[in-house]
Amino acid sequence: MSSTATSTHEPTAPRRPAHLTLTSPRRGLASDVRREIRVLLRWPQLTLAAAVVALPSAVGLLFVVPGYALIDELDLSSLLVGSAVPMAFPLLAAALAAPSMASELRHHFLASTRTRTPVRRYLLAKVVAGGLLGFVVFALAALVPIVVSFGVVPHMGLVQFHPDTVLLTAEQVVGTRPGRYTFSQVFAAGPSLGPWLYALLHAGWAGLNGALYTVLPMVLLVVLRSPLLALSAPLLGYHLGSFATALAGWDIFGPLTSVFPFTLAQQPMWTVLVPFTVLLTLTAVLLVSVLRSAPHRDVLS
Secondary structure, rough: HHHHHHHHHHOOOOHHHHHHHOOOOOOOHHHHHHHHHHOOOOHHHHHHHHHHHHHHHHHHHHHHHHHHOOOOHHHHHHOOOOOHHHHHHHHHHHHHHHHHHHHHHHOHHHHOOOOOOOHHHHHHHHHHHHHHHHHHOOOOOOOOOOOOOHHHHHHHHOOOOOOOHHOOOHHHHHHHHHHHOOHHHHHOOOOOOOHHHHHHHHHHHHHHHHHHHHHHHHHHHHHOOOOOHHHHHHHHHHHHHHHHHHHHOHHHHHHHHHHHOOOOOOOOOOHHHHHHHHHHHHHHHHHHHHHHHHOOOOHHH
């Protein structure tokens, strides 16, 4: 009787959130990454991704473009990027994956997986999945305005261009493209190939930065142990870095203008590598430190 009563009143373990699943010990890192990608592909992340990719071009065409006299498709593509995504870039990237990881840490998910998945592999799978999602979302966010400007708008006649506002013909305006923005140097490849080289280059660049700004707050969740600080620190550094470089007269090295270089005159393409290298180094150092110390961190137990 006493043993029955004892078992009846034993406390039950707290239930895990429905989206958290265990990993088989027989599976490798690639399988873990696929699982983490499935965890991230939920309606909040998909809704955010769709908004980041599609809204700037849609809002720009409907409400912003009618108020401007644009000279050509390149002018249009820079306008369609808008200001919301560049200003909130690190916060949008953080929102793709960090909240999901914060939920798992808050529910002590790792306590139930330590015997099945090494903690380092768990963390590595999460940051790889987050980085891949960040790359795809922000590569598409950079690609869509260019495709709309050079592919959709000319065929549908949605925008009337006015090269005469700069006292040039349409052909002469096309000739100015290689010297207009950072990355637009590739327009020297010709009017047929140039736009698509520009699209691929800028999309890849935005994707790489998006991947790093997605991974950084995930690592900071372990280092700082505060979701608020982990989410806000990259955004704060992004804007303080942009302000400080502008104040020092080095705005060509600003974090914001290195990813979205439409507010500055054209610079050599190597200049964007300076803030990127700082971001890459910071993220890599923190990630390596976290992976090395992961088994001993309380937040991961």
